[in-house]
Amino acid sequence: MRDNSTSGVAVGFLLGLIDHEDADRIRRRTGLPEPAETATTRTAGHNALLWSWTRKAVPVSVLLWVLQEDDPDLNVWVWRHISADNAMRRAIVRGVPFGTARTDPLPVAANLSREDEPPIPESYTRFGLLGALREGTSMRAARTAASMVLERSDWQAVTEADHDRPLPGFARWALSVRPDCPPALRAQFGTHRRFTHRVEQAGVLDGPADYATSWGPASHVLDVLSTGRLVFPARVGEAEDALRPLVREHLADHEDAWAVLAQLIDTFHGNAAELVVTAGAIA
Numbered sequence: 624m625r626d627n628s629t630s631g632v633a634v635g636f637l638l639g640l641i642d643h644e645d646a647d648r649i650r651r652r653t654g655l656p657e658p659a660e661t662a663t664t665r666t667a668g669h670n671a672l673l674w675s676w677t678r679k680a681v682p683v684s685v686l687l688w689v690l691q692e693d694d695p696d697l698n699v700w701v702w703r704h705i706s707a708d709n710a711m712r713r714a715i716v717r718g719v720p721f722g723t724a725r726t727d728p729l730p731v732a733a734n735l736s737r738e739d740e741p742p743i744p745e746s747y748t749r750f751g752l753l754g755a756l757r758e759g760t761s762m763r764a765a766r767t768a769a770s771m772v773l774e775r776s777d778w779q780a781v782t783e784a785d786h787d788r789p790l791p792g793f794a795r796w797a798l799s800v801r802p803d804c805p806p807a808l809r810a811q812f813g814t815h816r817r818f819t820h821r822v823e824q825a826g827v828l829d830g831p832a833d834y835a836t837s838w839g840p841a842s843h844v845l846d847v848l849s850t851g852r853l854v855f856p857a858r859v860g861e862a863e864d865a866l867r868p869l870v871r872e873h874l875a876d877h878e879d880a881w882a883v884l885a886q887l888i889d890t891f892h893g894n895a896a897e898l899v900v901t902a903g904a905i906a
Contacts, residue, residue, distance in 0.1 A: 630888045631655050633845035634881070637874070637899070640867045645876035652878045653885045676850050677703045682826025682834065685847060686711060687802040688855035690721040695732040697854055702735060706826075709741040710770040710801060716740045719773050721803065747771050753784045756794040765793035769801065782808045800825035831858050832865035841898040842888045869896055873903025880906035 635655055638646040650657065677700055686701050690711065698715045701707055714721075716739050718728035744767045746755035752771055759765035772781060781798065782805070784790065790798075795812040798804050799822055809822070828834050831851070838844050851859035874880045884902035891898050 629846045630842050630885070632849045633842045633888055634885050636845045636849040637866065637870050637884070637895075638881075640863060640870045641874070641876065649876070649878055649881045653882055655885070672850060672853070673700050676700065676847075676854065678705055679843070679847065681706050681847055682802075682828055682838065683708070683800075684802040684826060684828040684830075685834065685851075685855070687721065688831065688851070688858040690714070690803075691723075692855060692857060693720050693722040693725050693729050695730050698729075699732045699735060700854065702739075708770070709767075710772070713740055713770055714773050717773060741770065744768055744771065752777060753780065756781070756784075756790055756798075759791060759793050759797070762793050762797065765791070765797035769794065769797035772798065772801070778803075778805055778808065782811065785811060796821060800827060802827050831855075831860075831862035835862035835865050835894075836896040837894055839894040839897075840892050841895040842891065845888075845895055866895060866899070869899045873899050877903075877906060882906075 634653070635650075638649060638655065649655075681704075683706060686704060686707055689697050689701050702712055702715050716731055716735050716737050718731050720726065720729045744755060746758050746764065746768055749755075750758055752768075755768035755771065756765070759768050772778060781790070785795070785808070789795075796818075799809050799812050799818070804827075812818070828838075831848070834844060835848060848859060848862050851862070874884065880903050883906045884898065887902055887905075888898060891901070893901070
């Protein structure tokens with residue numbers, strides 16, 4: 624295994640969940656990189672890591688966790704990310720906060736401005752926010768209108784409007800697949816199995832623990848979570864807490880189990896929880 628490989632970083636994330644002395648010994652055994660390679664202090668040296676991260680497709684909820692840091696510099700990387708949509712980019716250049724502790728507008732990084740905002744939908748100009756959502760007669764039109772729902776007050780207005788007179792199906796779908804859609808509103812839209820499946824397919828997750836234990840392939844997920852220690856540190860602990868008991872039960876300080884995991888991870892298609900259990904069982 625190469626020290627700079629994605630699989631090396633992924634195994635390194637799991638090693639961070641056991642005792643430091645045991646982890647150091649296992650690193651020597653498997654040839655994995657030292658933990659300093661994924662340090663959480665942001666320096667110029669992390670630019671290459673962040674640039675690489677922007678080219679990795681991720682569930683949209685992962686980008687929401689980054690936005691919840693309310694960090695203008697991190698928002699630039701979300702703007703550049705291949706999985707970002709117009710709603711996220713619009714919110715970023717308007718300084719919309721996503722963290723629960725902030726209510727005032729967020730400063731916008733110097734290399735972004737309102738001139739970079741995606742075009743304002745014509746339907747919004749003609750009918751306003753709620754009118755545009757009700758006028759959408761296709762998924763594309765509904766998504767375009769939904770990209771104008773930004774502030775908490777917008778979501779509240781949508782909630783009240785749908786309660787008074789249900790929004791059209793396309794609008795409900797377009798709003799429900801937004802990762803920042805309030806859970807209560809999404810539940811108000813419906814709980815039909817097909818509806819829930821569409822939300823899941825869009826990459827809307829309950830949280831980092833759900834991502835860590837349910838999504839695959841494990842190598843990619845763990846690589847993203849490793850970067851998460853840098854770009855969404857406030858939420859990555861939820862993933863660590865979900866995986867830590869499994870790692871300690873099935874791998875612990877057993878060098879053979881970690882060696883098996885390092886051999887499996889590049890070709891393993893299941894999620895991280897399945898990877899850990901499988902490696903432990905084989906060893």
